[in-house]
Amino acid sequence: MIREPDFFIIGAPKCGTTTLAAWLRRHPAIYMPHIKEPNFYNTDLIISRIGDAEAYARLFAGATAQHLAVGEASATYLLSRVAIPAIEARSGKPRYIVLLRDPVDMAVSLYHQNLRSGRETAMSFAEAWERCASWSPDEPGYSVNLDYRRACLLGEHLAFLFTHVPRERVLVLFSDDLRRDPRAVYLETLRFLGVPDDGRTTFAAENVGGTFASPAVARLFRILHGVRRALPLPPTGLGILEGLARLASRSRYPLPDPALRETMRQFFAADQQRLAQLLGHTPPWLSTAATAAPERTVRNPA
Numbered sequence: 001m002i003r004e005p006d007f008f009i010i011g012a013p014k015c016g017t018t019t020l021a022a023w024l025r026r027h028p029a030i031y032m033p034h035i036k037e038p039n040f041y042n043t044d045l046i047i048s049r050i051g052d053a054e055a056y057a058r059l060f061a062g063a064t065a066q067h068l069a070v071g072e073a074s075a076t077y078l079l080s081r082v083a084i085p086a087i088e089a090r091s092g093k094p095r096y097i098v099l100l101r102d103p104v105d106m107a108v109s110l111y112h113q114n115l116r117s118g119r120e121t122a123m124s125f126a127e128a129w130e131r132c133a134s135w136s137p138d139e140p141g142y143s144v145n146l147d148y149r150r151a152c153l154l155g156e157h158l159a160f161l162f163t164h165v166p167r168e169r170v171l172v173l174f175s176d177d178l179r180r181d182p183r184a185v186y187l188e189t190l191r192f193l194g195v196p197d198d199g200r201t202t203f204a205a206e207n208v209g210g211t212f213a214s215p216a217v218a219r220l221f222r223i224l225h226g227v228r229r230a231l232p233l234p235p236t237g238l239g240i241l242e243g244l245a246r247l248a249s250r251s252r253y254p255l256p257d258p259a260l261r262e263t264m265r266q267f268f269a270a271d272q273q274r275l276a277q278l279l280g281h282t283p284p285w286l287s288t289a290a291t292a293a294p295e296r297t298v299r300n301p302a
Helices: 017-025 053-058 083-090 103-116 125-132 154-164 175-180 182-193 215-230 240-247 258-279
Strands: 007-011 069-073 095-100 170-174 252-254 297-299
Touching: 007 017, 007 083, 017 069, 017 095, 017 182, 083 154, 095 154, 095 175, 095 182, 103 125, 103 258, 125 258, 154 170, 154 258, 170 175, 170 182, 175 182
Parallel strands: 007 069, 007 095, 095 170
Antiparallel strands: 252 297
């Protein structure tokens, strides 16, 4: 009998979910499919997904009795409003892992990921941010994954999760800590899953993204992705375009100008207060904001 997942890495996007999933996948007592982002449960989002229940179940066919934990990672489950209730209805009492990040940096990183995937049409982040100001979820083609204002309301998303899941079944981590002390985060995650330490001491970042060298390259890949989606390929695709996009990308991208960053911080301020109340402490990016000046370029966490 194929086992159901008993834990989910649910987001947020661009906060280190790919990296953490890769680390856990290599643990001998943890089973995770090699396909990340099956997106089976987030049926309210316009995104590539495995919609067939049998195909989704087959992802876990390799799980055996030696695996103490079975999970999957779909980083937009946290943004969905149907995924968590659906998981809770089907999966008993699963555990959830959430990774969070400064929403200003998350928004910019998410924009560049969408640009590489061919879903984003705006050729600058400033243009995309402005579009989101008047974009309604009722409009055709709306996707929260492209709405950088709503997607990065981490307090709102965590509050929704806590209305459906007891807090003892949720582990909240921070991408800052993932970079600063990866082994400590890894051990904390293993304890949460009830899995012993495998002695791992090497922790490489995964899916380090970037941005295209020019708008012309971005437009070309948008066309190629459109052609791919029109073909009868599996929902997860072949991964070829994603690999080519990484090769055609620079590892660093420019941050928005200081005025736009300040506008973004003001936009997220109330939600960040809500997040701090939910967590019971100040997120690390807020506690260090007063002493650390932002870099002009950033490397994109997975």
